[in-house]
């Protein structure tokens with residue numbers, strides 16, 4: 001074995017909440033134990049940018065008081081959670097792992113943060129990410145990378161690498177990330193945990209620092225499918241403060257989690273699940289076929305299906321996402337937030353601030369995006385990418401007339417060593433399986449399913465149509481059971 005292994009079990013979300021709610025354990029003791037683990041292990045892993053020890057212990061004490069007073073402390077009572085450092089937390093630094101936000105403390109909480117705290121969860125800290133969520137390895141963080149707890153010589157994936165590592169290392173049983181092109185699912189796969197990107201509009205993005213507004217979604221990461229289902233039920237639902245939030249009552253996914261998949265129509269996307277695709281590790285492809293077999297044994301109807309536009313999704317995404325980012329990141333002007341570098345006039349001050357405040361990848365995206373949106377090129381680049389997006393949405397909609405969920409690997413490869421994908425295009429290619437669901441707005445999640453090269457975790461991705469979370473989660477529960485079963489047999 002190369003590198004250290006720092007995987008840790010620890011008590012799960014559901015057990016903690018049950019224990020705290022019944023008074024069998026105190027939230028303070030649970031939170032203290034997790035803070036101690038972070039203190040002992042995060043020097044090496046660097047999952048966190050900020051740990052809020054005192055604030056967390058005070059919040060835990062408030063949960064214990066609610067229990068003592070006979071008030072309902074909420075479904076996540078006393079559960080320590082880690083939140084990606086691009087979600088606003090009132091009074092707590094929110095950096096997006098960028099120098100440009102140095103010293104900025106948001107004056108308000110993201111809706112997701114509010115809902116978690118209302119449900120009794122205790123926020124212990126803010127997790128590391130690729131700067132402004134641009135990347136697939138967490139190597140683009142201005143504060144140094146996060147290490148994969150499964151093998152510390154490898155990346156944890158990204159951009160929510162800190163959130164995935166926090167769960168894999170046992171620092172918190174639950175964490176939250178954002179997913180614009182795969183940033184929850186891919187690190188979940190590489191760290192061997194569950195990660196969910198909900199339907200666009202199912203979870204409020206109010207207080208999430210915008211990267212690409214038509215693609216961004218917040219979702220949970222946890223060790224088990226049931227824990228993510230519970231977390232999804234807590235954070236999902238309409239929020240008038242996010243104009244893209246879906247205005248209807250969403251069915252709780254926990255209710256049907258154990259319903260099984262009898263008769264469920266499952267499609268394996270041929271373009272993303274063949275041993276012949278360049279850059280796809282054979283073991284990774286093999287695992288997604290084994291997951292499909294497991295669904296078939298449990299009563300699902302499994303068939304291969306072709307979706308031609310999936311491959312073009314990658315190019316479309318890397319036009320649309322930078323275009324939106326170039327516009328969203330214009331607000332970091334040295335006046336409104338964080339860093340300011342002095343200059344003889346306003347333009348020079350802004351130039352100096354942005355030159356020193358942003359890292360290379362962020363600058364690359366801003367330049368690409370500005371170019372794609374500029375007069376004369378708009379139609380050839382941005383317009384064309386939007387047309388690809390429309391074709392893809394239509395193609396998926398057509399396929400979902402015949403299928404309930406779709407299956408692919410989450411990432412073409414297992415966790416890679418630091419520096420292995422130095423060329424940006426090689427790094428972008430990592431998102432080929434996850435990007436389609438951001439472009440369509442559909443939900444998708446990654447479930448750990450055995451191991452691949454060097455005994456590293458592999459994730460299988462389940463996709464569903466708009467608001468198809470119920471089917472997605474119950475299929476995931478079956479895949480999870482099969483994965484645990486086969487691990488028992490393998491070892």
Ligand code: GLN
Nearest residue numbers: 133134135180181182183
């Ligand atoms: N890796 C992709 C990117 O760099 C996705 C990032 C994300 O989902 N935030 O854009």
